[in-house]
Amino acid sequence: MSEKRILLIIGGGIAAFKALLLIRLLAKRGIKTSAIITKAGEEFVTPLSVGGLSGEKVYTDLFSLSDEQEMGHIELSRSSDLVVVVPATADLMAKAARGLANDLASTTLLATDKRVLYAPAMNVRMWEHPATKRNMDILRENHALFVGPVEGDMACGEFGFGRMAEPEVITDAIEKILAGETNIDALQPKPLKGKHVLITAGPTREPIDPVRYLSNHSSGKQGYAIAKACQRLGAKVTLVSGPVAIAPPQNVNMVQVETARDMLAACENALPADVFISVAAVADWRAREAHDRKIKKDQQKLQPLALTENPDILHTLANGKNRPGLVIGFAAETDHVLKHAQAKLIKKNCDLIVANDVSIGAVGGDVMGGDNNKVIVVSKGGADAWPLMSKIAVAEKLAKKIVEILV
Numbered sequence: 001m002s003e004k005r006i007l008l009i010i011g012g013g014i015a016a017f018k019a020l021l022l023i024r025l026l027a028k029r030g031i032k033t034s035a036i037i038t039k040a041g042e043e044f045v046t047p048l049s050v051g052g053l054s055g056e057k058v059y060t061d062l063f064s065l066s067d068e069q070e071m072g073h074i075e076l077s078r079s080s081d082l083v084v085v086v087p088a089t090a091d092l093m094a095k096a097a098r099g100l101a102n103d104l105a106s107t108t109l110l111a112t113d114k115r116v117l118y119a120p121a122m123n124v125r126m127w128e129h130p131a132t133k134r135n136m137d138i139l140r141e142n143h144a145l146f147v148g149p150v151e152g153d154m155a156c157g158e159f160g161f162g163r164m165a166e167p168e169v170i171t172d173a174i175e176k177i178l179a180g181e182t183n184i185d186a187l188q189p190k191p192l193k194g195k196h197v198l199i200t201a202g203p204t205r206e207p208i209d210p211v212r213y214l215s216n217h218s219s220g221k222q223g224y225a226i227a228k229a230c231q232r233l234g235a236k237v238t239l240v241s242g243p244v245a246i247a248p249p250q251n252v253n254m255v256q257v258e259t260a261r262d263m264l265a266a267c268e269n270a271l272p273a274d275v276f277i278s279v280a281a282v283a284d285w286r287a288r289e290a291h292d293r294k295i296k297k298d299q300q301k302l303q304p305l306a307l308t309e310n311p312d313i314l315h316t317l318a319n320g321k322n323r324p325g326l327v328i329g330f331a332a333e334t335d336h337v338l339k340h341a342q343a344k345l346i347k348k349n350c351d352l353i354v355a356n357d358v359s360i361g362a363v364g365g366d367v368m369g370g371d372n373n374k375v376i377v378v379s380k381g382g383a384d385a386w387p388l389m390s391k392i393a394v395a396e397k398l399a400k401k402i403v404e405i406l407v
């Protein structure tokens with residue numbers, strides 16, 4: 001490999017000190033480092049220590065005349081093979097995602113034509129916040145790469161996801177990318193590789209006549225987030241979805257359906273599966289007769305809408321001869337959440353039930369249709385109440401639980 005160079009952007013977080021070790025590890029592998037330190041980063045490491053290790057001038061100021069004459073911020077990243085952000089703070093990621101450019105680091109991130117590798121590091125609540133997750137999604141769409149974060153003890157005294165990947169792991173990731181690794185997710189572990197995960201999501205729509213239907217407020221956000229999380233961990237994912245207004249996840253086998261009966265048929269068609277996760281808000285009833293002509297107002301007055309029960313997809317799959325090894329149901333409740341979820345666990349023959357309160361404004365906003373969720377994960381062994389978090393964070397935590405159970 002000819003001599004490689006990275007541009008390291010050091011953000012303002014306690015993990016910034018690890019950037020020093022990173023520079024040394026990279027130097028040992030023959031990779032040169034130019035560095036930018038943000039104003040906040042300078043609270044944790046100094047240009048002197050970074051420059052001492054890299055053997056190069058360190059850049060801090062967007063409006064430094066001498067720096068601009070020597071090497072402008074555009075040239076800084078152009079002359080590197082990869083831009084690496086360590087630690088990638090919530091603030092730096094937000095700026096990069098939204099295209100803000102009010103300091104040297106963010107200006108460089110906006111101006112670069114190189115791949116950018118982020119090593120996020122932040123408090124677990126910040127990591128799980130919907131705003132951070134949205135920013136990550138935008139950065140991923142812009143072909144950014146991520147290494148970490150990992151679960152562990154944090155400087156703030158909490159435990160959870162948000163701890164920065166170790167410098168050795170970041171060094172390995174940098175080396176792989178410089179060697180031409182193009183698969184964005186290839187750097188993450190793939191514990192679900194070889195597993196088929198079947199997921200239902202969204203509402204079903206049950207026709208009454210050509211213009212009317214029975215349905216509910218499910219947006220598909222929770223189910224789609226779970227599909228993405230499982231796919232990122234290497235699973236082959238089939239996502240059977242009712243009608244929703246959100247974009248289908250990438251690298252997932254999508255099956256679009258309308259009614260509960262279509263959804264059941266699509267699920268049965270997708271078997272065998274190792275895991276079935278029933279997130280869809282399936283309409284329990286449908287009109288006994290779907291009229292092929294619009295029902296007239298007067299006609300309906302005389303004849304109230306007759307309903308009939310839909311098949312229970314979860315119950316059918318959990319009790320079928322092709323039963324997936326791990327069956328996870330959801331329970332959407334408005335009262336006695338735990339009690340009803342425990343009853344559903346037994347009645348529907350599930351291994352886990354993820355219960356959520358779908359009362360209006362239950363979690364400070366609505367769960368159905370909203371971005372956040374607060375769930376209780378119920379098994380025969382007990383119940384585990386998770387704190388309020390984004391649906392993306394619920395999905396990541398659930399995918400991790402599936403890994404623990406299966407692998």
Ligand code: PMT
Nearest residue numbers: 218219220221222278281282312313314330331332368369
């Ligand atoms: O889509 P979002 O806006 O992100 O909202 C997410 C959600 C609130 C829809 C989701 O978190 C959720 O709770 N999904 C389950 C909705 C539901 O129908 O719950 P239930 O308690 O009525 O049904 C229990 C289980 O049986 C569920 O796994 C459901 O998918 C399944 N079921 C229900 C009826 C039926 N006919 N067939 C089924 O498979």
